[in-house]
Amino acid sequence: MSAAELDEALDRAAELLCRARRVVAFTGAGMSAESGIPTFRDPGGLWEQFRPEELATPEAFERNPDRVWAWYQQRRRVIEAAQPNAGHRALAAMEELFEEFTVVTQNIDRLHQRAGSRTVLELHGTILSNHCHRCGRPYAEEPLPEQTAPICPACGGRVRPSVVWFGELLPEEVFARAEQAIERCDVLLSIGTSGEVYPAAGLVWRAKACGAAVVEVNPNWTELSSLADVHLHGSAAQVLPELLKRVERCRRAVERG
Numbered sequence: 001m002s003a004a005e006l007d008e009a010l011d012r013a014a015e016l017l018c019r020a021r022r023v024v025a026f027t028g029a030g031m032s033a034e035s036g037i038p039t040f041r042d043p044g045g046l047w048e049q050f051r052p053e054e055l056a057t058p059e060a061f062e063r064n065p066d067r068v069w070a071w072y073q074q075r076r077r078v079i080e081a082a083q084p085n086a087g088h089r090a091l092a093a094m095e096e097l098f099e100e101f102t103v104v105t106q107n108i109d110r111l112h113q114r115a116g117s118r119t120v121l122e123l124h125g126t127i128l129s130n131h132c133h134r135c136g137r138p139y140a141e142e143p144l145p146e147q148t149a150p151i152c153p154a155c156g157g158r159v160r161p162s163v164v165w166f167g168e169l170l171p172e173e174v175f176a177r178a179e180q181a182i183e184r185c186d187v188l189l190s191i192g193t194s195g196e197v198y199p200a201a202g203l204v205w206r207a208k209a210c211g212a213a214v215v216e217v218n219p220n221w222t223e224l225s226s227l228a229d230v231h232l233h234g235s236a237a238q239v240l241p242e243l244l245k246r247v248e249r250c251r252r253a254v255e256r257g
């Protein structure tokens, strides 16, 4: 996409948003890439180095809890040191412009909340909490060991990060709230996701089926590009602040009549 094409696409997206009352930002790992957090399926992403079934499934944890725990501890360190980027901040600022603005995220890093977004639905949980894999009780003891999964004081089970692994159900209430927001939104922004993981990706198809306009922000083409009304070919931290600026400009023009 040339600079002129991106410019024109940004205007089209801003116009859709300018007229919208309810907006959902559906985000994936690419949203946090410019904060230094690796994605999963890009070249150099986490799944190029590690096999998901060896680390991100309940069976993997049951087979080798310490290996899985140590991998998550190392990722926790990266996430704790990271800062929200200009894209996260632009989304937090956008919240002020709409009657309803919901962030539905697949990310586990809490960077949307740290940037100031208030309505954030975490479909895949968060790496910043832990619970017992056996009895489900939250585990909040500090400091956390680096190499061995802690033992639950209540039942003796092993403690794990509160993220959703392959084969596990997404948190029911969070998913239901996400569906509600998706079904009533006027515009859905799909940002930094490959759209390959279900049921999360199905929400974008659902939004489209319910009549929302879909705007995709991604430097690459994805499984969701074919349904996007506008594709903004660029990174989240570059594109979103520019989009925010144009929506604000359009809103001011509308207010002046």
Ligand code: BJW
Pocket: 027, 028, 029, 030, 031, 033, 034, 039, 040, 041, 042, 045, 056, 106, 107, 108, 124, 163, 164, 165, 166, 167, 168, 169, 170, 191, 192, 193, 194, 195, 196, 197, 198, 199, 217, 218, 219, 220, 222, 234, 235, 236, 237
């Ligand atoms: C940029 C950028 C920049 C780069 N700016 N953009 C239907 C069909 C087939 C399979 C299934 C199905 N339904 C369910 C399944 C099974 C499975 C699944 O989807 N498998 C597929 C992979 C085939 N789903 C599940 O198991 C889910 N549970 C479930 O379905 O329960 C019901 C059930 C129970 C029992 C049996 C069967 C069904 C659970 C899914 C949990 C996903 N968990 C993970 C790990 C979380 C913890 C952790 O971090 O370790 O979640 S996997 C991983 O993928 C993570 C992510 O949230 C998720 C999505 O990835 P995302 O965010 O899209 O990242 P990438 O890397 O794929 O893409 C990055 C994008 O960013 C790229 O497009 C880049 O171009 C772009 N980018 N830089 C903007 N600067």
Ligand code: ZN
Pocket: 132, 133, 134, 135, 136, 137, 152, 153, 154, 155, 156, 157
């Ligand atoms: Zn327990």
